[in-house]
Amino acid sequence: MTPLASAIAATIRQVPRGRVSTYGAVAKAAGYPRCSRHVSRVLNLVRGLPWQRILGSGGRISLRGELAMEQRFLLESEGVRFKGRQVDLKEFEHRFPSRAKKAPARPVGGKRRHTGK
DNA sequence: TCCGTGACGCGAT
DNA sequence: CATCGCGCCACGG
Numbered sequence: 001m002t003p004l005a006s007a008i009a010a011t012i013r014q015v016p017r018g019r020v021s022t023y024g025a026v027a028k029a030a031g032y033p034r035c036s037r038h039v040s041r042v043l044n045l046v047r048g049l050p051w052q053r054i055l056g057s058g059g060r061i062s063l064r065g066e067l068a069m070e071q072r073f074l075l076e077s078e079g080v081r082f083k084g085r086q087v088d089l090k091e092f093e094h095r096f097p098s099r100a101k102k103a104p105a106r107p108v109g110g111k112r113r114h115t116g117k
Numbered sequence: 118t119c120c121g122t123g124a125c126g127c128g129a130t
Numbered sequence: 131c132a133t134c135g136c137g138c139c140a141c142g143g
Contacts, residue, residue: 004140023125034138040124041140054124062124071124 004032008042011096015053018079019094020087022055023062029096053094059087 001009011030015021021029023036032038040062043051052074056062061071072082080092087093 002140027125032139034126035140036125037123037138038125038140041122043124051124056124057126064124067124 004030004035004038005042005045007031008035008039009046009049012039012042012049012051012054014096015050015094017050018092020053020055020059020075020080020089020092021094021096022057022059022089024057025093025096026054055087059083059089059093060085 007030008026011026012021014029023039024033026039027033027035039054043049043054052071061068063071075087076082080087
């Protein structure tokens with residue numbers, strides 16, 4: 001298990017029942033911003049994680065087909081309500097305690113990503 | 118070592 | 131709203 005994977009897995013395990021989070025938020029909280037794609041990898045790799053609590057940006061389900069149905073069912077079972085196709089993050093997104101110490105999400109200087117194209 | 122691969126994210130079409 | 135394009139980045143072949 002790489003440190004990135006265990007950090008992400010540990011972060012996901014912090015999301016309580018009845019709450020959700022997003023790939024980007026998990027990656028950032030784990031100390032690896034911009035690694036949202038790896039979150040999905042970890043979900044597939046590590047067993048026993050509350051995978052259904054991880055959604056795409058905006059609170060949308062990223063899975064397709066029956067898995068998407070199952071995810072929605074599981075979330076509603078634990079009290080998460082949907083607004084159409086998505087979860088109202090304002091209400092259900094889990095706030096990770098800010099990691100003031102280790103793994104500074106934003107070291108210093110620039111954040112040059114120039115979005116989109 | 119290079120290359121394809123994502124349960125991603127976001128602006129532009 | 132549906133799609134596309136591009137950045138992102140660890141992994142496995």
